[in-house]
Amino acid sequence: MQSSIRASATAMSGPDRRLRKLLSSPLALFSGGIVILLLLCAAIGPLIYGGQALEMSADRLAGPSAQDWLGTDELGRSVLVQMILGSRTSLFVGLAAAVSATVAGALIGAVSGFGGRGLDNFVMRITEIFQVMPSFVLAAVIVALWGPGMGKIVLVIALLSWPQTARMMRGEVLRIRSLDYVAAAQCLGMRPWEVLWREVVPNAIAPVITLGTLIVGQAILLEAGLAFFGLGSPDVASWGKMLNSGQRFFYQAWWLSVFPGVAIFVTVLAFNLAGDKLAEVFNPRSEH
Amino acid sequence: MATPLLSISNLSVSFGGGAAPVRAVNGVSLSIAPGAAVAVVGESGSGKSTLARTILDLLPAAGRPQVEGRFAFDGQDCDAARRRSLRGREVAMVFQDPLSYLDPLMRVGRQIAEVLAVHEPAAAPDRVDELLAQVQLKPGIAAAFPHELSGGMRQRVMIAMALACGARLLIADEPTTALDVTTQAEILALISKLRAETGMALLLISHDLGVVSTMCDEVHVMYRGKVIEAGPVAQVFAHAEHDYTRSLIAAGSARNAPAGLAADPAEPPVLKLEGIRKSYGKGPHAVEVLRGSGIELRRGETLALVGESGSGKSTLAKVALSLVRPDAGRLELMGRDLLAMSPDALRRARTAMYPVFQDSSEAFNPRRPVLGILGQALAVAGVPQAEREARAIEVLEQVHLSPGAAFLHRYAHEMSGGQRQRLAIARALATGAEVLVADEPLSGADVSIRDRVVALLRELQAQRQLAILFITHDIWLARSFAHRVAVMYKGEIVEEGPAGEIIDAPRHPYTQRLVSAAPVVRETGPAVPA
Numbered sequence: 001m002q003s004s005i006r007a008s009a010t011a012m013s014g015p016d017r018r019l020r021k022l023l024s025s026p027l028a029l030f031s032g033g034i035v036i037l038l039l040l041c042a043a044i045g046p047l048i049y050g051g052q053a054l055e056m057s058a059d060r061l062a063g064p065s066a067q068d069w070l071g072t073d074e075l076g077r078s079v080l081v082q083m084i085l086g087s088r089t090s091l092f093v094g095l096a097a098a099v100s101a102t103v104a105g106a107l108i109g110a111v112s113g114f115g116g117r118g119l120d121n122f123v124m125r126i127t128e129i130f131q132v133m134p135s136f137v138l139a140a141v142i143v144a145l146w147g148p149g150m151g152k153i154v155l156v157i158a159l160l161s162w163p164q165t166a167r168m169m170r171g172e173v174l175r176i177r178s179l180d181y182v183a184a185a186q187c188l189g190m191r192p193w194e195v196l197w198r199e200v201v202p203n204a205i206a207p208v209i210t211l212g213t214l215i216v217g218q219a220i221l222l223e224a225g226l227a228f229f230g231l232g233s234p235d236v237a238s239w240g241k242m243l244n245s246g247q248r249f250f251y252q253a254w255w256l257s258v259f260p261g262v263a264i265f266v267t268v269l270a271f272n273l274a275g276d277k278l279a280e281v282f283n284p285r286s287e288h
Numbered sequence: 289m290a291t292p293l294l295s296i297s298n299l300s301v302s303f304g305g306g307a308a309p310v311r312a313v314n315g316v317s318l319s320i321a322p323g324a325a326v327a328v329v330g331e332s333g334s335g336k337s338t339l340a341r342t343i344l345d346l347l348p349a350a351g352r353p354q355v356e357g358r359f360a361f362d363g364q365d366c367d368a369a370r371r372r373s374l375r376g377r378e379v380a381m382v383f384q385d386p387l388s389y390l391d392p393l394m395r396v397g398r399q400i401a402e403v404l405a406v407h408e409p410a411a412a413p414d415r416v417d418e419l420l421a422q423v424q425l426k427p428g429i430a431a432a433f434p435h436e437l438s439g440g441m442r443q444r445v446m447i448a449m450a451l452a453c454g455a456r457l458l459i460a461d462e463p464t465t466a467l468d469v470t471t472q473a474e475i476l477a478l479i480s481k482l483r484a485e486t487g488m489a490l491l492l493i494s495h496d497l498g499v500v501s502t503m504c505d506e507v508h509v510m511y512r513g514k515v516i517e518a519g520p521v522a523q524v525f526a527h528a529e530h531d532y533t534r535s536l537i538a539a540g541s542a543r544n545a546p547a548g549l550a551a552d553p554a555e556p557p558v559l560k561l562e563g564i565r566k567s568y569g570k571g572p573h574a575v576e577v578l579r580g581s582g583i584e585l586r587r588g589e590t591l592a593l594v595g596e597s598g599s600g601k602s603t604l605a606k607v608a609l610s611l612v613r614p615d616a617g618r619l620e621l622m623g624r625d626l627l628a629m630s631p632d633a634l635r636r637a638r639t640a641m642y643p644v645f646q647d648s649s650e651a652f653n654p655r656r657p658v659l660g661i662l663g664q665a666l667a668v669a670g671v672p673q674a675e676r677e678a679r680a681i682e683v684l685e686q687v688h689l690s691p692g693a694a695f696l697h698r699y700a701h702e703m704s705g706g707q708r709q710r711l712a713i714a715r716a717l718a719t720g721a722e723v724l725v726a727d728e729p730l731s732g733a734d735v736s737i738r739d740r741v742v743a744l745l746r747e748l749q750a751q752r753q754l755a756i757l758f759i760t761h762d763i764w765l766a767r768s769f770a771h772r773v774a775v776m777y778k779g780e781i782v783e784e785g786p787a788g789e790i791i792d793a794p795r796h797p798y799t800q801r802l803v804s805a806a807p808v809v810r811e812t813g814p815a816v817p818a
Contacts (some may be wrong), residue, residue, distance in 0.1 A: 106460060110503060179650040180643075180645040180646075180650045180651045181651055181652050181653045183606075183609070183611050183643065184642075184645070184651065184652075184715070185647075185664075186611060186641055187609055187610075187611070187638060187639070187641070187643055188639060188642075188664060188665060188668050188719065189635040189636060189638055189639045189668055191635065191637075199653055202653075202655050203653065203654065243753075272611060
């Protein structure tokens with residue numbers, strides 16, 4: 001009985017099997033659920049609560065209650081509503097930075113690993129230059145020079161993150177290009193870029209995507225850090241900024257700092273766990 | 289009869305537990321007299337390694353093994369704990385891959401000294417050198433790390449460690465499978481010499497009857513967990529009852545008649561390599577891998593390229609496939625010079641030739657199912673998209689993967705080794721290639737798979753007049769399968785000619801050494817007509 005189930009599982013095509021594998025793992029469901037919930041919050045939340053964001057009330061620095069679930073700040077604004085607005089900033093910055101870093105890094109890394117030794121050396125030295133830059137200081141300098149703005153923050157984070165992706169992609173490409181099936185593809189008369197694109201990249205991409213989800217977490221942290229030090233965009237709500245303004249009232253109103261802090265923690269954790277699970281599922285050889 | 293050193297009765301081992309445990313060993317009994325040499329032969333999955341590991345209770349706990357049966361060592365009953373206590377005291381074990389059993393961060397002398405510290409605390413400080421001398425290694429080797437030694441030297445260190453514990457039984461699990469024939473011959477000679485000196489008994493696990501017949505008095509043939517034949521070596525060989533045993537014997541002997549010449553030497557070759565030179569590295573560190581080697585391959589003919597690892601035969605295959613560009617020389621396929629072509633022309637011309645690699649999970653893109661793999665190859669042959677599925681089924685059935693439709697959506701890593709190897713041939717056929725370059729396609733394959741693949745290649749060669757460049761280290765296989773043999777040594781072809789002539793009467797000293805080192809099934813019983 002058991003063996004017949006297994007046999008039908010192997011007969012299923014790849015995507016089906018991967019989906020089933022994802023759905024059967026509690027950790028994947030949990031982290032994936034949180035990521036989806038956060039995305040929903042960021043997408044729909046502001047449409048419902050957006051208007052109330054700057055609504056002040058007489059209830060200043062009120063603790064969590066039935067009316068204001070997460071309390072209010074020093075101007076009587078709802079912490080919950082601000083957090084929902086802030087999720088937009090955090091997720092946008094995180095995802096945009098991760099996607100651009102992953103795409104750029106993967107392309108550069110693939111070319112570096114597949115091209116000649118000279119090109120490879122050149123690209124790797126450049127990644128090293130980027131990797132030794134103190135990221136937070138660089139971000140602070142750019143913001144100080146050109147003024148704050150979400151686009152700039154995304155750019156800074158992407159600039160700092162692509163080298164990790166490029167190096168990982170290059171390593172994978174170097175490993176895979178020496179395997180027999182790549183030689184077999186060359187012997188079929190494929191052009192070098194076809195071999196790279198159709199045989200090498202699909203097998204190299206899984207760990208890079210996982211790394212991308214880790215970059216989401218790093219980017220959210222970096223954005224929060226910048227906002228905490230007052231280097232974020234002044235006109236958008238963000239979890240980091242809430243932490244910054246909350247610290248002044250830490251002893252009177254813990255909820256101003258704790259809830260945004262928890263939000264950052266949970267978001268970064270969820271993306272990292274989801275990334276780990278994705279990597280496992282995308283490995284065609286892993287069983288069950 | 290005296291008390292056997294080790295006796296195993298009615299041993300069964302199953303893995304996995306639950307509703308459907310997998311039975312790896314099924315009711316095996318054997319006994320080893322003091323000082324005797326007993327062999328267990330069988331293919332991978334036959335349970336021979338499980339049997340060997342059970343003796344010292346070395347089975348991986350993750351497999352949830354269940355062991356039934358009785359063990360007695362020196363006449364005393366042994367439970368699992370007692371068997372564990374035999375390890376490294378009464379019984380020592382040597383494995384196929386010594387590198388993974390030696391500590392990479394410790395000098396080998398210290399590793400041997402560690403064993404001595406346990407078993408011979410009073411040993412003199414030069415005891416390590418003594419042991420090294422016993423396994424014919426220089427004392428200086430003690431200061432080396434395992435990765436600095438060759439495979440044969442590592443195996444000698446493992447044997448020295450076995451000697452250090454003064455074992456009375458040596459279990460050798462495929463001890464020479466990873467080694468070249470000449471090194472293999474040296475290690476086997478060493479084990480025989482030490483047995484003569486110390487009276488140590490030997491349990492040899494092997495898939496190679498040639499090795500077994502030079503080393504052991506008694507053989508047990510295992511097949512799917514059971515011993516199907518057992519007895520003195522000569523007797524089993526003379527009166528093999530089981531088909532499996534017979535094919536094992538045939539694989540290791542010079543009994544099969546060599547194939548005659550298939551092609552007229554006057555006919556122009558389809559693949560021709562001439563004066564190929566290739567070196568790696570620069571300046572004083574440059575290593576010349578190919579030193580002006582050349583071969584010619586004609587339609588309908590199989591040319592075996594034999595030689596030890598490091599002789600350059602794989603590099604020559606890569607040059608032939610245009611995967612490596614030589615420093616000098618000429619490469620002609622179907623009369624056209626591939627080295628002088630533009631990259632575009634080369635892309636089109638090279639598809640007349642296709643590789644069949646050693647079976648490994650790396651021979652196929654893990655993301656493509658069989659249909660995708662064959663579809664790519666059929667596209668090269670110009671088969672339109674709509675017909676590819678039907679043609680893929682046809683090709684699969686030609687290599688006896690039938691019903692072909694059942695394989696289309698599988699992935700290569702879901703298939704068995706033999707099926708995968710036939711898929712590799714199917715892929716080559718699908719491209720319409722007329723020249724196959726097969727680099728050790730059968731090394732690591734079991735005899736039963738090997739026979740079937742060889743028969744398949746012969747059949748296809750007869751149908752399509754395929755030219756096959758067959759790279760192998762197995763000279764008996766080369767003799768029975770190839771029409772001609774070229775012997776490669778240090779980047780040069782030292783001897784070339786009809787397979788029977790070259791192997792039965794080698795002229796070059798290297799070929800002579802290679803042939804005499806290759807273990808051959810020693811048939812001491814009444815001769816069986818070929």
